Each structure stands twice: as C-alpha cells, then as structure tokens.
Amino acid sequence: KQEVTQIPAALSVPEGENLVLNCSFTDSAIYNLQWFRQDPGKGLTSLLLIQSSQREQTSGRLNASLDKSSGRSTLYIAASQPGDSATYLCAVNTGFQKLVFGTGTRLLVSP
Amino acid sequence: EAQVTQNPRYLITVTGKKLTVTCSQNMNHEYMSWYRQDPGLGLRQIYYSMNVEVTDKGDVPEGYKVSRKEKRNFPLILESPSPNQTSLYFCASSSRTGRSYNEQFFGPGTRLTVL
Numbered sequence: 001k002q003e004v005t006q007i008p009a010a011l012s013v014p015e016g017e018n019l020v021l022n023c024s025f026t027d028s029a030i031y032n033l034q035w036f037r038q039d040p041g042k043g044l045t046s047l048l049l050i051q052s053s054q055r056e057q058t059s060g061r062l063n064a065s066l067d068k069s070s071g072r073s074t075l076y077i078a079a080s081q082p083g084d085s086a087t088y089l090c091a092v093n094t095g096f097q098k099l100v101f102g103t104g105t106r107l108l109v110s111p
Numbered sequence: 112e113a114q115v116t117q118n119p120r121y122l123i124t125v126t127g128k129k130l131t132v133t134c135s136q137n138m139n140h141e142y143m144s145w146y147r148q149d150p151g152l153g154l155r156q157i158y159y160s161m162n163v164e165v166t167d168k169g170d171v172p173e174g175y176k177v178s179r180k181e182k183r184n185f186p187l188i189l190e191s192p193s194p195n196q197t198s199l200y201f202c203a204s205s206s207r208t209g210r211s212y213n214e215q216f217f218g219p220g221t222r223l224t225v226l
Contacts, residue, residue, distance in 0.1 A: 031212050043201060044217040051211055089154070093212050096161060096207050097142040098169060100152040 002027045002094050008103035013080055014110050017092070020103045021075040023090035028068050033044040035064050035075050038087045047088075048075070080109045113138050115218035117202050123224045124192055132187045132221050134202030140144040142205045143185040144169070145177065147198040154201065160185055196202070199223075 003026045011027070013019055032051045036044040048057045048064040050073070056065040063076040073090055087106045091099040115136045124130055124131040136143065144159040148171075156169030174196055176188040185204075189196060199222050205215040 036217075043219040046216065047213050049214040050221075067139055096159060096167070097144060097203075097207075097212055097215060098156050098159060099144075099146075099154070099203075099215060100156075101146075103151070103153040 002030075002092060002100045004090060004092055004100050004102035006088075006090060006105050007102070008105060010106040010108075012108045012110065015080060015082060017080050017109075019077050019080055019107075021077070021090075023073040023075070023102055023105070025071045025092050025100075027072075027094075028071055029091070030068065031095060033064075033066055033073050034091050034093065034099065035062075035073075036089040037090065038089060040087075044089065069084050077107075080107075082109050082111050085109050113216070115202055115204050115216050117200075117218040117221050119221060120219060121222050123226065125226050126193055128192050130189050130192060130223075132189075132200060132202075132223070134185045134187065134218060135183050136185075136202075136204040136216070137183065138204060138206070138216070139182065140204035140206045140216075141182070142207065142212075142215075143179065144203045145175070145185070145187050146201045146203065147171065148201065148220075149198050157187070157200075192223075194225050197223060197225050 035047040050066040061078040087104040089104045091101045141162045145157040146154045149155045157176040160166045202218040203215045
C-alpha cells in the first residue's frame with residue numbers, strides 16, 4: 001500500500017530564506033507527483049506536476065524534483081515571502097487519477 | 112474561467128437525513144474524484160470516475176454513493192449520514208494526454224457536519 005510522508009510537519013522561517021520541503025513515498029510505481037498549496041479553510045491549488053519520466057519542474061520561485069527510484073521529491077522555495085505561508089501537500093498518482101496524499105508541511109514565513 | 116464548483120460549501124445536518132453534494136467542472140475532463148480531508152489522516156479518495164457511467168471505489172467508499180450521468184457532473188450522495196462522515200470534502204477533475212495523466216484541479220471544498 002502506497003504511503004506518503006512529508007517532513008517536516010511544520011516549518012517557521014524568516015522572510016527571504018530559501019527552503020526545502022520533503023516528500024517521500026514507499027512505492028515507486030507512480031504515474032506522476034503533484035505539489036499543492038492549501039490555505040486555511042480553502043481548497044487545494046496545484047503548484048507543480050512532475051511526470052514519472054521527469055526529474056524536475058520549475059514555476060517562478062518554485063522548483064520541484066523527483067527521484068522515483070528512491071521514492072523522494074523535494075519542493076524548493078526561493079526567497080520566501082509571507083504570502084507563501086500555507087500548508088504544502090504532495091500527492092502521488094497511483095493510476096486512474098487516484099492521488100495518495102501526504103499529511104502536509106505547514107509553513108509560516110515571518111516578515 | 113476553468114473551474115470545479117461544489118455546492119453547498121457548508122452544510123450542517125442530522126444523522127440519517129439523506130443529502131447530496133454536487134460537483135461540476137467546465138473543462139470537459141473525463142476523470143473526476145471525491146476526497147475527504149480529516150485532521151491527522153490527510154486527504155483520502157472516496158470514489159472516482161473515468162468517464163460517463165464508469166465509477167469505482169476509492170479507499171474509503173463506505174456510506175457514500177456516486178453517479179456520473181453527465182460528463183461535467185459528479186454528485187456525492189450520503190444516503191444515511193452519520194457523525195463519522197463529518198469532514199471536509201473535495202471534488203477534483205482531470206484529463207489524460209496519451210499515457211500521461213494531467214494535473215488535477217480541485218473544487219473549493221464542502222464542510223459537512225453531521226449531528
């Protein structure tokens with residue numbers, strides 16, 4: 001059974017710092033991995049999608065990498081801002097668009 | 112604007128009173144799913160649909176029903192809600208390009224409380 005773990009569970013950093021969020025999964029048979037952002041009481045916003053054949057994807061200050069063989073992904077956020085404060089979720093697609101989610105990393109960026 | 116909509120956004124009901132949460136997408140996506148989100152457990156898939164009239168169970172289907180009569184709509188039905196179905200519910204939709212699955216788009220969520 002696929003399990004997804006995100007470390008750390010919570011992270012507090014000062015504005016401007018570069019940071020890395022980690023995601024690990026137990027079964028490398030995935031189709032893709034997607035990173036989401038969730039603000040309190042809100043829905044999920046898709047940040048980046050990495051197909052299983054890809055190694056990384058970039059969007060603005062965000063860069064996500066995928067090492068399928070080792071079951072790891074990282075989300076790198078450059079020059080963090082207070083507006084980046086949210087919970088970040090990673091999810092692996094195990095087929096038929098079934099996403100298995102981690103429990104998230106709660107990020108707080110202080111001014 | 113491409114979007115997934117859910118209604119209602121908030122609902123308080125009582126045990127045993129049948130309810131339906133609607134989900135609609137305007138992107139002509141063939142795949143749609145329902146998830147529930149609970150503290151400490153994360154998001155878990157309830158049901159999914161690969162196209163009209165094609166549905167299947169996810170990880171936590173007990174107590175729920177779905178139907179997919181039209182491509183754009185995927186309602187979630189609770190025939191006899193119980194307090195353990197109190198949760199935050201999300202609908203999602205997506206498409207496929209060749210052998211690759213595309214990103215999933217999520218609705219704004221429905222917060223359900225069953226008393």
